[in-house]
Amino acid sequence: MSHVPGLIQSIERSSAVLRLLAAGPDRLRVKEVADALGLPKSTAHSILRTLEHVGFVEQDTRTARYRLGRGLLDLGSAGIDANELRGRALNWADALASRSGEEVRLGVLDDGRVLVVHHVFRPDDSAQSLDTGVRLPPHATALGKVLLAYSAAAEASVVAGGLEPYTRRTVTDRRALARTLTETRARGWGLSVEEWRPGLAGIAAPVRTSGGLVVGAVGIAGPVERLTDTRRLARPALVDHVVAAARSISRDVAGS
Amino acid sequence: MSYVLAVDQGTTSTRCILFDRRATVVSAVRTEHPQSYPRPGWVEHDAARIWRDLQRLIRKVLADVDPSEVAAIGIANQRETVVLWDRASGVPVAPAIVWQDTRTDVSTIDPDFVRSRTGLPPATYFSATKIQWLLDNGLRDRAERGDVLFGTMDSWLIWNLTGGLHITDVTNASRTMLMNLSTLDWDDELLQLFGIPRVMLPEIRSSSEVYGTAGAVLPGVPIAAAIGDQQAALFGQTCFEPGEAKCTYGTGGFLLMNTGATPVRSGHGLITTVGYRIGDERPVFALEGSIAIAGSLVQWVRDGLGLIGTASEIETLAGSVADNGGCYIVPAFSGLYAPYWHSEARGVIVGLTSYITKGHLARAVLEATGWQTRDVVDAMNADSGLALTALNVDGGMTADNLLMQIVADFLQVPVVRPMVAETVSLGAAYAAGLAVGYWSDLRDLRANRHSAGRWRPTLDSGRREREYARWRRAIDCAVLFSRED
Numbered sequence: 001m002s003h004v005p006g007l008i009q010s011i012e013r014s015s016a017v018l019r020l021l022a023a024g025p026d027r028l029r030v031k032e033v034a035d036a037l038g039l040p041k042s043t044a045h046s047i048l049r050t051l052e053h054v055g056f057v058e059q060d061t062r063t064a065r066y067r068l069g070r071g072l073l074d075l076g077s078a079g080i081d082a083n084e085l086r087g088r089a090l091n092w093a094d095a096l097a098s099r100s101g102e103e104v105r106l107g108v109l110d111d112g113r114v115l116v117v118h119h120v121f122r123p124d125d126s127a128q129s130l131d132t133g134v135r136l137p138p139h140a141t142a143l144g145k146v147l148l149a150y151s152a153a154a155e156a157s158v159v160a161g162g163l164e165p166y167t168r169r170t171v172t173d174r175r176a177l178a179r180t181l182t183e184t185r186a187r188g189w190g191l192s193v194e195e196w197r198p199g200l201a202g203i204a205a206p207v208r209t210s211g212g213l214v215v216g217a218v219g220i221a222g223p224v225e226r227l228t229d230t231r232r233l234a235r236p237a238l239v240d241h242v243v244a245a246a247r248s249i250s251r252d253v254a255g256s
Numbered sequence: 257m258s259y260v261l262a263v264d265q266g267t268t269s270t271r272c273i274l275f276d277r278r279a280t281v282v283s284a285v286r287t288e289h290p291q292s293y294p295r296p297g298w299v300e301h302d303a304a305r306i307w308r309d310l311q312r313l314i315r316k317v318l319a320d321v322d323p324s325e326v327a328a329i330g331i332a333n334q335r336e337t338v339v340l341w342d343r344a345s346g347v348p349v350a351p352a353i354v355w356q357d358t359r360t361d362v363s364t365i366d367p368d369f370v371r372s373r374t375g376l377p378p379a380t381y382f383s384a385t386k387i388q389w390l391l392d393n394g395l396r397d398r399a400e401r402g403d404v405l406f407g408t409m410d411s412w413l414i415w416n417l418t419g420g421l422h423i424t425d426v427t428n429a430s431r432t433m434l435m436n437l438s439t440l441d442w443d444d445e446l447l448q449l450f451g452i453p454r455v456m457l458p459e460i461r462s463s464s465e466v467y468g469t470a471g472a473v474l475p476g477v478p479i480a481a482a483i484g485d486q487q488a489a490l491f492g493q494t495c496f497e498p499g500e501a502k503c504t505y506g507t508g509g510f511l512l513m514n515t516g517a518t519p520v521r522s523g524h525g526l527i528t529t530v531g532y533r534i535g536d537e538r539p540v541f542a543l544e545g546s547i548a549i550a551g552s553l554v555q556w557v558r559d560g561l562g563l564i565g566t567a568s569e570i571e572t573l574a575g576s577v578a579d580n581g582g583c584y585i586v587p588a589f590s591g592l593y594a595p596y597w598h599s600e601a602r603g604v605i606v607g608l609t610s611y612i613t614k615g616h617l618a619r620a621v622l623e624a625t626g627w628q629t630r631d632v633v634d635a636m637n638a639d640s641g642l643a644l645t646a647l648n649v650d651g652g653m654t655a656d657n658l659l660m661q662i663v664a665d666f667l668q669v670p671v672v673r674p675m676v677a678e679t680v681s682l683g684a685a686y687a688a689g690l691a692v693g694y695w696s697d698l699r700d701l702r703a704n705r706h707s708a709g710r711w712r713p714t715l716d717s718g719r720r721e722r723e724y725a726r727w728r729r730a731i732d733c734a735v736l737f738s739r740e741d
Contacts, residue, residue, distance in 0.1 A: 084568035087655040123706035132657050
């Protein structure tokens with residue numbers, strides 16, 4: 001086996017496994033993959049299992065043979081279905097609403113907007129309606145800032161589309177937005193205070209799948225005075241709840 | 257006293273959850289136990305293993321909590337499953353026969369007699385014929401001498417927790433097919449019919465009272481509730497008023513409606529059961545109807561047809577079309593249940609044209625669960641004379657927003673998802689907490705209730721009734737197709 005120093009051997013080997021599976025119509029056994037590439041069987045097995053975990057190969061449950069996975073067909077998509085994401089987030093989002101006392105939303109980027117894929121009511125029994133399916137402006141909401149912070153392409157496209165002002169606090173300058181996103185990445189959570197609706201604030205954190213890829217954002221929204229202190233800074237206890245919920249959801253999503 | 261400990265001993269797993277006064281989950285642990293299928297139709301559990309699991313889980317869930325901070329333990333359990341054990345040694349004398357097990361036969365039993373005494377249509381599902389089978393297979397003499405004891409999982413765990421208290425609660429007893437619904441006691445004629453000696457049966461107590469205190473695992477902590485899992489979900493959803501109902505959506509669906517102080521006899525083949533009984537108050541009864549195929553239809557679309565990769569994708573696929581395109585699926589995989597009762601019926605997909613895509617099929621899959629819910633609710637409303645005003649839902653399928661909207665549209669009542677998803681455990685905790693004064697009364701429990709989501713009906717009534725008429729015709733097709741040649 002040739003290996004160029006400075007390159008990562010396991011990625012070279014994984015690529016070889018994918019090319020091998022793509023080369024013919026036949027599904028292959030672990031041993032066939034190992035023999036073809038001159039790898040120990042245990043190594044071939046670990047590579048196949050990892051590729052299966054990320055959706056790039058699939059194993060036929062009856063024959064135990066491997067083939068290319070559906071994940072390769074839609075490499076351009078987020079890699080997780082929005083409804084699947086909701087299913088995995090359900091219990092954690094409920095717990096977040098219960099602990100924070102605020103309403104919870106889970107959002108994903110969709111066509112330059114934040115698509116709300118899950119919404120949990122504020123636990124105070126006031127009249128509320130579900131806004132799953134609603135689209136929010138990414139530059140003006142905490143959910144959106146988190147999603148943009150981890151996607152340079154989405155940031156560029158949102159900036160190109162124009163940063164519409166919703167309140168006098170909405171970030172409408174591209175450099176100011178870039179600074180906010182850098183700050184969001186640095187601390188690992190996002191904040192928006194009266195940038196979309198007067199009187200409302202939001203705190204959000206990223207949901208990551210395996211490898212660290214951000215596939216969504218989860219956050220709370222509520223009155224400025226409840227979410228922030230007198231200096232309009234996010235209340236640390238609420239930030240902790242949001243970040244912990246995002247981590248739990250990420251563990252669930254990455255472990256699938 | 258800071259917490260109440262709930263045990264949910266279910267069919268595939270056992271879980272322990274610690275709740276605080278606001279009904280927030282403080283700590284939760286679970287473990288799965290193996291299912292044993294020794295022959296076709298047989299399903300068994302190892303009761304000794306389940307007890308060992310429970311001891312380990314209790315230690316784990318209390319890792320950071322002193323036992324003195326636990327006000328009470330409440331147990332919710334898989335219903336009908338039969339455990340027989342040796343009175344002297346406390347060791348199970350046979351594998352536990354699980355409720356799904358169909359090794360027994362009820363074809364010779366007079367359905368009217370059994371239904372009039374128990375509220376149940378004779379079925380292999382309930383405990384009686386399972387106990388009978390075990391006695392007929394070598395245990396009768398020992399049982400008649402009083403050396404072998406029967407219990408459902410609640411009894412078995414309480415026996416072990418207390419070191420020898422032999423009791424069950426009235427909701428579990430109401431699922432044995434041995435309890436008289438009028439006296440709430442074991443019925444001598446039923447015992448005679450099934451050949452079961454009274455001496456092996458536990459004493460029937462209420463669902464919420466202090467039965468005794470736990471031994472070594474949780475020294476001194478009162479055991480204060482036992483309640484069947486579906487009834488526990490009804491209680492956990494705080495359905496305390498007649499007409500209030502909950503539906504748990506899993507592989508199938510379990511719909512229970514509170515019918516108040518008098519048992520309602522069903523004219524549609526629904527089950528009359530005890531909902532709960534608090535201390536020496538009057539028992540509260542419930543009607544129960546089940547949806548045989550709900551999540552399992554989605555699993556079939558995933559595993560049998562390969563149309564989706566994960567169960568959640570059914571919603572994505574169904575959301576790709578605006579309606580069902582005229583297509584209906586009747587998932588009568590093993591017959592039609594309440595209110596139709598055609599055990600020979602088989603599933604059909606009708607209304608196919610070249611216009612139909614997999615999106616329409618996915619839509620029809622979700623709608624099938626919606627219509628089956630409507631069928632059961634209609635039967636309940638007719639039997640009870642009550643009208644459902646909202647449906648409280650729980651279970652894994654409540655993550656499917658489109659399904660929840662469909663259910664709201666088809667029932668024409670709001671569908672409400674509570675903040676605490678673990679309604680079975682919460683029900684056990686509530687019943688136990690009430691018995692020891694941790695919570696003061698039902699109003700105190702109601703105050704903990706918050707909705708996490710609510711779906712309002714939006715479908716116009718004309719369209720709904722046209723669609724419903726087509727669903728009924730699809731049902732007719734399923735029955736027609738399976739008619740004998």
